[in-house]
Amino acid sequence: xxxxxxxxxxxxxxxxxxxxxxxxxxxxxxxxxxxxxxxxxxxxxxxxxxxxxxxxxxxxxxxxxxxxxxxxxxxxxxxxxxxxxxxxxxxxxxxxxxxxxxxxxxxxxxxxxxxxxxxxxxxxxxxxxxxxxxxxxxxxxxxxxxxxxxxxxxxxxxxxxxxxxxxxxxxxxxxxxxxxxxxxxxxxxxxxxxxxxxxxxxxxxxxxxxxxxxxxxxxxxxxxxxxxxxxxxxxxxxxxxxxxxxxxxxxxxxxxxxxxxxxxxxxxxxxxxxxxxxxxxxxxxxxxxxxxxxxxxxxxxxxxxxxxxxxxxxxxxxxxxxxxxxxxxxxxxxxxxxxxxxxxxxxxxxxxxxxxxxxxxxxxxxxxxxxxxxxxxxxxxxxxxxxxxxxxxxxxxxxx
Ligand SMILES: [Zn+2]
Numbered sequence: 001x002x003x004x005x006x007x008x009x010x011x012x013x014x015x016x017x018x019x020x021x022x023x024x025x026x027x028x029x030x031x032x033x034x035x036x037x038x039x040x041x042x043x044x045x046x047x048x049x050x051x052x053x054x055x056x057x058x059x060x061x062x063x064x065x066x067x068x069x070x071x072x073x074x075x076x077x078x079x080x081x082x083x084x085x086x087x088x089x090x091x092x093x094x095x096x097x098x099x100x101x102x103x104x105x106x107x108x109x110x111x112x113x114x115x116x117x118x119x120x121x122x123x124x125x126x127x128x129x130x131x132x133x134x135x136x137x138x139x140x141x142x143x144x145x146x147x148x149x150x151x152x153x154x155x156x157x158x159x160x161x162x163x164x165x166x167x168x169x170x171x172x173x174x175x176x177x178x179x180x181x182x183x184x185x186x187x188x189x190x191x192x193x194x195x196x197x198x199x200x201x202x203x204x205x206x207x208x209x210x211x212x213x214x215x216x217x218x219x220x221x222x223x224x225x226x227x228x229x230x231x232x233x234x235x236x237x238x239x240x241x242x243x244x245x246x247x248x249x250x251x252x253x254x255x256x257x258x259x260x261x262x263x264x265x266x267x268x269x270x271x272x273x274x275x276x277x278x279x280x281x282x283x284x285x286x287x288x289x290x291x292x293x294x295x296x297x298x299x300x301x302x303x304x305x306x307x308x309x310x311x312x313x314x315x316x317x318x319x320x321x322x323x324x325x326x327x328x329x330x331x332x333x334x335x336x337x338x339x340x341x342x343x344x345x346x347x348x349x350x351x352x353x354x355x356x357x358x359x360x361x362x363x364x365x366x367x368x369x370x371x372x373x374x375x376x377x378x379x380x381x382x383x384x385x386x387x388x389x390x391x392x393x394x395x396x397x398x399x400x
Contacts (some may be wrong), residue, residue: 001025001392004036005049005370011056011345011359013337017376023054025366028392033360047397049370049387055340056359057103057130057367057390058382059347060322062234062264062309065090065118065132066110069313071276075183078111078148086111090118093312093319094129098395100320101385103367104131104348104357106309108213108234109138109175111149116170130390131367133351135175135213136166139201141192145181145215159197160204167208173231173351174205178214179221179239182314188217189239191224198228211352213264219252226259232350234309236263238295246291253302260305262350265296267328268310272317293332300333307350308343323382336376343382366392 001024008021010033022036032039066086067074078086090110097105107115115134122129137151139162144152153162163174178193180186193201198214205212206229214225217237225233233256238246256263270289277285300306308326312319322343330339338346348358357367370387388396 002039002046003049003054003368003370003387003389004046005052005054007053007374008033008360009053009055009340009376010361011341013335013341013346017053021054023360023366023368025368025389025392028366030360030362030364030366030368032362047387052370052372052386053374053381054360054368054370055375056344057357057369057388058101058322058343059104059106059308059351059358060097060102060310060312060319060325060343061106061307061347061351062108062266062311063093063097063105063319064110064311064313065093065105065107066114067313069093069315069317069319071316074314075148083111083114086114087118090114091121091127094118094122094127096319097312098128098130098390099388100323101369101371101382101388101396102130102320102322103369103388103390104133104353106133106351107135108215108309108311109135109146109149109151112137113169119170128395131357131365133172133353134170135173136169136171138175138177138215139163139166140177143185144192145177145179145183145186147183154197156196156200159193159201163201163204163208167210171210173211173213174201175234176201176212176214178225179217181215181217188237189241190218191221193224195224195227198224202229219249222252223255226255226261230261233261233263235266236295236299237292245287246295248295248298250298250302253299253304256299257303262305262307262346263299264307264309264350265292265299266309266311266325267292267296267332268312268317268321268325269314271324271328272321273315276316293328296329296332305346305350306332306334306342307347320383323379326382327379330379336379339379340375
């Protein structure tokens with residue numbers, strides 16, 4: 001199948017767009033990318049996307065498939081609703097993302113083995129799901145952030161055992177809650193695991209060929225994760241106490257930049273929660289969102305690699321939102337090309353899946369979208385894909 005469009009953006013920041021470009025797809029993989037004029041005209045099976053730009057399918061590098069994203073208090077939702085409800089929600093969320101051109105999701109934690117089961121259902125053809133990069137349950141201390149997903153563990157042997165357990169179940173990478181978070185009675189301003197526990201977790205993950213992503217809402221948690229050998233920092237917050245403003249720490253930003261560890265700042269949470277709040281709650285989130293934008297801008301200025309992830313499912317964050325996250329990252333100082341890469345090639349690099357997806361190049365999976373006009377002129381075009389292909393299968397064509 002030959003896809004043709006006004007231009008092709010191969011993906012990596014710096015790789016120039018190909019005007020009058022084409023992408024040849026066979027058996028689910030990309031065979032060739034180039035100028036249409038250079039292709040031999042067999043043309044038997046051609047999709048003409050004139051007026052559009054072909055580019056890699058989007059990657060949302062931080063979602064929670066099992067959560068509803070409708071503001072339901074999540075602890076009660078996770079504990080009170082049965083597994084079947086969680087699965088139905090996950091199936092719906094996966095389909096929403098895929099139809100929005102998000103061909104890869106990194107799930108950052110769900111209950112038990114649910115996300116592995118969703119992936120299996122997709123492989124068997126019972127559900128239309130994006131490519132899923134999964135951790136299963138997030139590792140957390142007893143009573144820690146998201147403890148209700150079933151990943152409580154402690155002690156050096158205990159955390160190593162949990163790394164082996166989720167790996168056995170199908171984890172592509174290991175996720176740990178390095179500080180408290182939105183779960184009641186957890187402390188987002190303090191590291192959760194001990195340095196020795198986190199170091200053992202990273203060693204065991206790496207020994208089993210998996211990367212370690214750590215949720216860090218305070219600077220101390222980020223420093224501890226860096227010392228342990230973390231591969232991705234989620235959020236990278238600078239919370240200082242239960243009700244005090246965040247305080248950006250340039251020494252932490254420099255350390256993250258020096259280590260070359262990518263950060264997924266999940267700015268969409270604040271962006272999407274604000275319309276639903278009023279009074280004191282709204283004032284608190286307005287302050288936090290402004291702080292997060294400012295801190296992300298400073299991380300960027302310090303040279304930290306940023307990737308796009310929305311935290312979809314959490315609070316009010318929807319599953320078709322990563323294009324908006326990329327636009328917010330542009331507001332934080334990324335160029336248009338870098339913002340585009342933050343939700344495609346740079347995200348694939350950070351996840352360790354760049355040899356499979358995230359760019360348009362011969363040999364990679366045919367995860368391809370077409371958006372109207374030129375997204376490098378206006379990233380809002382990413383929110384209106386006219387064509388979505390996942391591993392060679394056409395999911396959306398001209399809005400059908
Ligand atoms: Zn999250």
